[in-house]
Amino acid sequence: MTRSAAFGIAAAAIVASPVLLGVGYSVLASFGLAGVGATGFTTARVARVLGAAATWHALWWSASTALVATALAGIAAVLVGVVARRGRRIDRLTQLLSVLPLPIPHIVAAVVGVLLLAQSGLLARLAYAAGMIHTPAQMPVLVADRLGIGFTLTLAWKEFPFLALVTFSLLATRGVAMEEAARTLGADAWTALRRVTVPMLWRGLLPAMVVVFIVIAGSYEAATLLGPSNPLPLPTLTYDRYLDIDLTRRGDAYVLTMLGLALAAVGVTIHEWVRAWSERG
Amino acid sequence: MGNALSRGAVAFRVGLGAALLVSVAVPLLLLLVWSAGRAWFFPALVPSDFSGDAWALLGGSLGRAAATSTGIALVVGALSGALGFVVGRAIAQLRGWPRHVAAALAFLPIAAPSIALGTGAQYYFLRLGLGGSPLGVILAHTAPAAGLASLYFLGVFSVTDRRLEDEARTLGARPWQVLLRVTIPAFRRQIAEAIALGFLVSWSQVPLTLLVGGGLVRTLPLAVFSYIRAGQERYAAVGALLLIVPPMLVLGMAMVGTRRAAVIAA
Amino acid sequence: GRAAPPPSAAQLSALPWDSVVTRARGTTVTWLMWRGDPSINAYVDHWVAPRLLATYGITLHTVDAQGPGILNALVVEREARRIPGTADLLWINGETFANLRHEGLLYGPWAGRLPNAAYVDSASPIISRDFEQDPSGYESPWGRVQFALIYDTVRTPDPPRTVDALKQWILAHPGRFAYDRSFTGMTFLKTVMYALSGGVAPFQGGFRETAYDSGSARLFGWLDDVRPALWHSGNDYASDVAALHRMFANDEIDFSMSNNQNDVLTKVRQGILPATARPLLLRDGTIANAHYVGIAFNAPNPAGAMVVANFLLSPEAQFEKQKPAVWDDGTVLAVDRLPVLWRDRFDTLARDPRALPRDSLAKYARPEVAPRYQERLEADWERRVRQGHR
C-alpha cells in the first residue's frame, strides 16, 4: 500500500471511528463482556436474540418497507425527471417544487404522516366531508398498520426530493444527448424514453437508491411514530430494548445494534459496488 | 423536438404539477393550522377554536431549542465540511481497492442506523466526559455529517483534477497559500453546499441527540419528538414549522439563485 | 477539568439544614424530568424556578427524561465512571426507583431530614410505599395520582363501571376500545388483574410466582375474550397514551385512560380532549400511586437538590400544584397537620366541578404491588398478546 493509500484510508477511518468503536462495544456487550450485568463471555444472549422470531420479523419489516418506499420514490423521481427534463419554465418550476421538501427532517415527515394519514387524519376528514365514510373505522388503516403503508408512503414522499435531485442532475449532464441520439437513430419519442432515457436514469440513480434504502431502514423517529406494534420496526425494537426497565434485557439491544450495523455494512458494500458500476456509464 | 404537447400530455403535466404543489403545500398548511388549532377533532375540517400558546413558546423553550439546534448544526456543518473536504480529497486520489475501502469507510457512519450508532458509541462519549454536553452532541452528529460530506467531496474531486493547485504551486505559492488563496475560494460553492448538508444532518437528528445528549441538550427535533409523544400536537407543529420553513426558504432561494447566476454567466 | 467530588450523604447529614441551604446558594440544580406536558412545564418553569432563585439563589435546569431514560443514563454514567455526573434531581417512581435503588444509583438517605417532610401524609400506604417498597429516605414524595378511564359523556352517557361491565361493553361495541402498550396500558392491565383476582390482596407482600401465575392466567383469559372486539381486532396497540388520547378525541375509540385521574380535565383545557370528556373510576378499584424525586448517586450538587426537594414539599408549592388550572396534582401532605392558614386554603381550594369526588377516589384507590409483577406482565404481554404467541 502506498503512502497516499494509507493516508486516505486512515482519514476515512477517522470519520468512521464512532461506528467502528460502536461495533466494538456492541460486540463486547453482546457477548457479556461489557455493559450492565456483564457476566463474562457468553453466547447465550446472542443465541436468544437471534433465535427470537420477533428479531427477524423486525428486520423483515424494516427491510421490506424500506425497499418498497425506495422503489416508489425512485419511480416518482424518474417520472418527474422525464416529464420535466427540458428547460422550459414549467419544467423548472416542477423541478423546484420537487426538490423543495428536501430539508424536511424525518421527525417532521412522520408528524405530517400521522396528521394526514391516521384514521381520523386530514384524509379521513376529507373523505367524511365527501360523504365517503361516516366513522374513522371505515377509513383504511394506514398508520401503525402491520404492512407499514403509511410509513412507506411517508418515507417515499420524504426521500423523493433527494432522488429527484439526482435525476435532474443526471438528465442535465447526459440525458439530452442520449435521447437525441436515440431519436435520430429511428426511435420515436416514447421508444427513446423507454429504451434509453429511463434505463440510463435507473442506472445512475441506483447508488442513490441504495443510500435511501439504508436511511429508511434505519429510521427511528418515523418508524416509532408510524410503525406497527407487531412487529416492531428494528430501530424501535432496538431502542425499546435499550431502555428496557428490566436491566437484564438491556443487553439485548446490543445484539440488535450489531444486526443493524451488519445490515449497514451490507448496504455499504452494495453501494460501493453499484457506484463503481454506475460510474462506468 | 419542439413538437407541441398533446392534450393528454398537457393534462398529465398539469396533474403532476398539482400533485407536487399539494405535496409541498399541504404539509405546510396542515402544520400551520395545527400549530394554532384547539379542540380540532374528527370530522372537523377546521379547528373549532384557536390558541397561540404554542407560538408563545418561540420566546421560551422552543426558541431556546431552536437556538441550540442552530448553534450545534452550524458547528457540525463547519466541522463536517472541513473534515469531509480533507477526507473526500484524500479518497479521490486513490485508485483500485484502497479507494473502495476508504469510500466504504466514509459511507459507514451514514449507513449505520443512528440508533445503532448511538447505542454503540454512548459509552465512549460518556467515558470521554462528552455525554450530555453540547460538544458531545456536536461530535456525535459530526460522524454521519462528515461521512456525507466526504462522499460529497469525493464526487467533487473525482471529476475535477488538481490542475488549479498544481499551477498555483509553480506560480510560487506554498501549500498553505494554495489552500487559503486557491482551493478554498475556488471550491467555495461546494464547501457551502457541504456545510449545508452537514447542517441538515445535524438539524434533523433525533436518536443521536437523545442518546449522547441524554436529554441535557434539548434540540428542536428532540422537542418536537417529545411533544408528539406527549400528545401535544400544537406544540409539535410549531416546532416542526421551525424545523422546515427556514431551510426550505434557503434551499428555494439557492435554487432560484443558481439559476439566475447560470443565466448571467451564459 | 472535573469539579471536586460532591459531598457524600453522610457528610451532608452531619450538617445542620441551614448549612445545607447555605451551601446550595448560588448553585445550579439539574433536574431530569418528563417534559411532555405544558401545564407541568409551566408550573416548574414559571412558578417553581423563579421562587427557587429568589428564595435560595438556586438556578433550576430541567432536562427532558423519563424513567427508563434516567435509569439508562445513570447506568452508562457509572460504567463510564462519570463522577461527578450531570443530573442532580430525578423525577421517578415504581420500577425506576426499584431498579435505581437495586443498582445503587441513588444518593441517600436524605429525604427524612427535609424540614417539610414532617407534613408528609406518611399514614397513607400510597405515599409511604412506592410499589410496596420503602423509599428508605432515598426519594421524597412529590404528588399522588390515581388511574382512571376517560370517556365522553355525549358518546357514552352510561359507561360501564366495573371490569365485568367493561367486558360486556367491549364485546357489544367492537373496535371501540383500546389500551396502549406502554406504562398506562400496563397499569390498566394490573387493574383488571386485581379485579379478576378479588382485589390487590393476593399480590401484596412482595412478588410471588404463584400469585402472578394465577392472576396473569385470569388476565390473559379476559384479554383473549375481549381481543377480537378491541380496536383493530387487538392486532395493533397504540404506542403510548398520547396516541390513545388522540384516537379517543377523534372518535376512533370511545375510551382513553390515564394514570392521573385529573389529566383528562387538564387536556380538556388544553383543547386536546373534547369538552365532554370525563374521568371514570372502575368500582373494582383503580391503582393509585405517588411520584417522587430522588437524587442521582453522582449528583454534582446534592445539597441544592435537597433544597429543591424540600421546596417542592412546601405547602405553598403543593398548593399551587394542586390548583386545577395549574396541574391538578394531588398533594402528598397530610392537610390536617398543616398550619391553619394552609389547612384552610387546601380545604377551600375550588375543585373542578367535573373532577371525581374526593371520597370516591379514596374509596376505590388500590396500592401498587411489587415492580416485579409489572416487569413480568410486560414481558408476558409482549410475547402472548403483542406478538400473538400463545
Add this chain to the structure above:
Amino acid sequence: MSATEPTPAALILDHLDVRFGDSLGLRDLSLEVAPRERLVVVGASGSGKTSLMRTIAGLTSAGAGRVLVRALDVTNLPPERRGVVYLHQTPVLFPHLSIFENVAFPLRVRRVPAAELRARVGAALDAVRLGALVQRHPHTLSGGQAHRVALARAMVARPHVLLLDEPLSGLDPELRMEVRGAILDAHRDQDAALVLVSHDLEEAGLLGHRVALLLDGRIAQVGTTQDIFARPSSAAIARFIGIANVLHGNVDNGVLQSSLGPLPAPPNAPQRGPVVIAFRTDALRLDEASAVRARVVRVHHGVDRTTVRVTLDHAEVDVRVDALCIPEVGDAVGVACDPRRLLVYADPGNDGHA
C-alpha cells in the same frame, strides 16, 4: 439501389433558415447532396455548423424553408422519421447496452427480425473492424473504438443522410487517422449521403468530395476542395481558407499595380479600380534577377516545405523556397511572381490590411 439508376438527391436544403436559439442564424441556405456523396461543411467556430446539422436532423425546428430527403419533404417530421442520423462530436453510446445492442438499437426500434438483425449488426461491426468486441460494454472501449461503434450504429440504420459533427476534432493525430479511416470504411458500399462538419479545411479535403463554406451566416461557396483552393470566390473566403498572403493593389488598363511591381492583370481580375490580391506561398519565388527587392525577416522550416517571410515595401509576405537553397535572415533577395497564380478581387473597402 445501384448507383447508376437515377436516384433523387439524398438531401436538399431549399431556402432554409436556421435559428440560433431564438434568433435568426443562417439565412436562405440552398444545397443539394447526392447519394454516396460526402459533403464537408466548413466554418469558423460559432458560425452555425452544429445548428445546421441539428436542423437537418429535426432536433431543432427550422426557421423557414424546407428540408427534403430523397424527394420527401421532412421539414415537419420528427427526427426518427427523416431517414437522417446525426452523430454528436463525441460518441454518445448507450451505457446500459452492450456494443452489440448499441449497434442493434436502430434495428430493434424498427422491429427487424432477429436473424436479419444479427446479420446486419455483424456486418456493420465488421465494416469498422470491431467484430470481436460485440459483447463488451461501452465503458471498456478506447476513444477510437467508441467512435467506430457510433459509426457502425449509425450506418446500420441505413440512413439516407448521415450527419457527422466534427468527427475528428479533439482527437490526437493517430486517433484522427483511425477515425478518418473508419468513416471512409463505414461509408463504402452505402448509399447514404455523408454531411460532415469540420473547421479544418485540410481535413475537409481529405474527407469530402465537396466542401460548403459557411461565412457570415450564408453558404459562401460550394465546390470541390480543388475549386475552392484554386479559386476562392471572394477575398473573404481566400482569407478564411488560410491563403497566407494578402496585398492591396490597383488595376488599370490591364496592369496590376502593387508592391509586387507592375504585372499583367490575370484574366479573372476586375477591369479597373482598387483590388485585393491573395496568393499562396508558391505564387512567388526568389529570383536574383527580379527587380522587386525584399529582405528576409524569418525562415520557417515545415515538414514538407520551407518558407521565408520577406518584407516587400511595407507588407510582409511568405514565400516558399527550395529546401536546398535557403537564404539567411537579413539577406536581400529578389522576388519574382507568376501572375497566373494571383487571386485578384475587387476591394470591398478598407478592411484594415496594409
Add this chain to the structure above:
Amino acid sequence: MSATEPTPAALILDHLDVRFGDSLGLRDLSLEVAPRERLVVVGASGSGKTSLMRTIAGLTSAGAGRVLVRALDVTNLPPERRGVVYLHQTPVLFPHLSIFENVAFPLRVRRVPAAELRARVGAALDAVRLGALVQRHPHTLSGGQAHRVALARAMVARPHVLLLDEPLSGLDPELRMEVRGAILDAHRDQDAALVLVSHDLEEAGLLGHRVALLLDGRIAQVGTTQDIFARPSSAAIARFIGIANVLHGNVDNGVLQSSLGPLPAPPNAPQRGPVVIAFRTDALRLDEASAVRARVVRVHHGVDRTTVRVTLDHAEVDVRVDALCIPEVGDAVGVACDPRRLLVYADPGNDGHA
C-alpha cells in the same frame, strides 16, 4: 540581467529519469536550455511529454538524476521554489479572482508591495494586449483571452523557466494563430527559457529555436527544426516527423537501387547493403521524360500545395505537383528524382514496409 552577460544555462536536465506513475518512463535524459531560448519537446501521444514537464516543475518527483535551474540543483525543492512555472494545456485561471488578481497572484504570494505589484501586473497585461480587461472575471473571457491571461500570469512571476504543455492543441485555426502570437509577445524581452510541448512538428518549427524529439523513452534528437527536417538522424525519426515517403532499397558501388531506378547514392548514404530511403513530397517531380513510370491513384488538394499519390512498382508515394498542372486520377506519369533530397539510412531490418 542583460543577454550579453555570461549567464548559466536556464535549465539543465542531468541524466534525469522520469516516472510514469509508479513505473519508469523516460530514461537518462540530458539537455540544456539557455535563457531566452525556446525549446519545443515533441513526441507521440503517451510518450511522456507531460510527465517530463511535471517532473521539471517538481509536481512529480524524479526517478533519478538532477534538474538544475540557473545552476541551482532544484531536484529536491518544492514547486514554488524552483523558479519554474508550468502552464497546463488548457488555461487554468482561478475562477474566484478577477483578471487583475489572477495575474497578481504570483506577486501576492511573494508579498510584493502594492505599487510595484500594480505596475508589474499592468505591464504583463499590456504585453499580451489585455490591459482593458483587468476587472473582468475569467468566465467572461474567450478561449484566446484566457490563454493570454495565463501567459501574463506566468510571466509576471519572472520564472527562469516557463513550461507550456501543448499550448496550441485543440484550438481552432484562428485562435491558434492568436495564442501563438501571444506566446511570442509574452516571451519577448524576458530572460526566461521557454520549454513547450507539442505533438505537431509544424508548430514546433513555428514556435521554437530548437526541438527535442522524444522517441522510445529517450531524447532521440535535439536540434533546430531545420536540422531535424533536413537530416533526421534515423529512419525512425524520419517516419516520426512525418516524412511522407519511405522506400526500401540497396546501395552498392555508390549506386542506390530502388523503385526509383538506379541513382547515384547521396553523400550521407551507407557504403553498401540494404537501406531505407525517406523523402518528402518535393524530392520527386512529375516529368514525362523520366523512365520511371507511375500511375496516379489519388489527388489531394491542400491549402498550400497539391499532391498526387502514385503507384511505383508496388509502393505508393506522394509527389508534390504544381497547382497549375495537375494530372487526373488514372493518368500514367513519369517520375523524376533529385537524389540530393533523399535521406538514406542503413536498413535496421525488416520493419514491415514494402
